[in-house]
Amino acid sequence: DVKVTQSSRYLVKRTGEKVFLECVQDMDHENMFWYRQDPGLGLRLIYFSYDVKMKEKGDIPEGYSVSREKKERFSLILESASTNQTSMYLCASRSSQGSGANVLTFGAGSRLTVL
């Protein structure tokens, strides 16, 4: 059973703290994504990566950075967490080839609260 695993389901952090959200996929997918999901706003793309060490800004990259040192792992970093970054964070991956390019597999989500 293929999986996208997010390391933390729930986190509570203080303003100004550095936060790491880890995501690992076991499907050998080239493409990985980080979204945040907020009520009334749907899913918004923060960053994505087409390959190892490659990253592209999504629609709302401000306040975030990412790291993709290995194909299976895509990390989202909040250098200095702020209260407006309280949200549900969803990691996803997909193949870049054939019909797999149409299938986005999501992790279970990481709910971050910044106090």
Next chain:
Amino acid sequence: KNQVEQSPQSLIILEGKNCTLQCNYTVSPFSNLRWYKQDTGRGPVSLTIMTFSENTKSNGRYTATLDADTKQSSLHITASQLSDSASYICVVINNNAGNMLTFGGGTRLMVKP
């Protein structure tokens, strides 16, 4: 600008009743459309995918339709169950090199006993 609009925003129905969720899009060029179900506190899970040539596709009690001319899709749920309570998200994929995805805001469905 590529957009996906879903309606209604939320819906409450009684167990056993049917319901229909709507998705209108302006994404171009169109590749395919996918419906996801997201249980509370979980990540979205794919229900069905609709390509340009498909009008109707069923997955158990879920039936999706697509009208590529009017750029509308619907998800019909038959004989609803309590476990159908979730958010339903419509996602449209571009038919370009990036295969970019555009998400709708979702419809939150609550099925009551």
